[in-house]
Amino acid sequence: MVGTCTLAELLLSNLSAHRPRVLPPRSGPSGRHSSVALILRVVPEDKGAGRAEILYIKRATRDRDRWSGHIAFPGGHVEDDDESPRHAAERETMEEIGLDLRCPEFDYVGRLDDREISPPSRGSRPSPKMVVSSFVFVQTSPRTPALHLNPGEVALAVS
Numbered sequence: 001m002v003g004t005c006t007l008a009e010l011l012l013s014n015l016s017a018h019r020p021r022v023l024p025p026r027s028g029p030s031g032r033h034s035s036v037a038l039i040l041r042v043v044p045e046d047k048g049a050g051r052a053e054i055l056y057i058k059r060a061t062r063d064r065d066r067w068s069g070h071i072a073f074p075g076g077h078v079e080d081d082d083e084s085p086r087h088a089a090e091r092e093t094m095e096e097i098g099l100d101l102r103c104p105e106f107d108y109v110g111r112l113d114d115r116e117i118s119p120p121s122r123g124s125r126p127s128p129k130m131v132v133s134s135f136v137f138v139q140t141s142p143r144t145p146a147l148h149l150n151p152g153e154v155a156l157a158v159s
Helices: 007-017 085-097
Strands: 032-043 051-054 056-059 075-077 106-111 115-117 130-139 154-158
Touching (some): 007 106, 007 130, 075 085, 085 130
Antiparallel strands (some): 056 154, 106 130
16 A cells, blocks of 8 residues: 555655666667657546556658557657757657657656667668667646647557
8 A cells, every 4th residue: 555655756756766777878880779758647536646647659650660650658869969868868759749848747757777679670680789768757737738749750649
């Protein structure tokens, strides 16, 4: 039993104490580093602390895109001019779904462990491994700001 602690407070407490495993970006011309935003919303319920919802996107279907049609969190490649991997997640979220995670309606909660993944292959060539960094944000307002999906990148957003 959680007691008087809300779900958001519990998440904040656990993530603020978490020391994420941060991996160095992959080096060389095929080295890739991406960041994603895990966006939580706590929907109040009559009894209890509420239920958590997570925002997912379905990527647009595009030729020659390894991630075409995949279910994902908003995010993308860390660019050279990004201040940090977290900045990349915030920038990509704004570009893909029009949500400004730096506005007062959202609080940054913490970073999860970095993961090294192998992207889907194209044909017979194996894809180079890449590092994915995940950053958690919680919506603090009762109303979700309007989403503005970039149709070239996102087909659908669901929670």
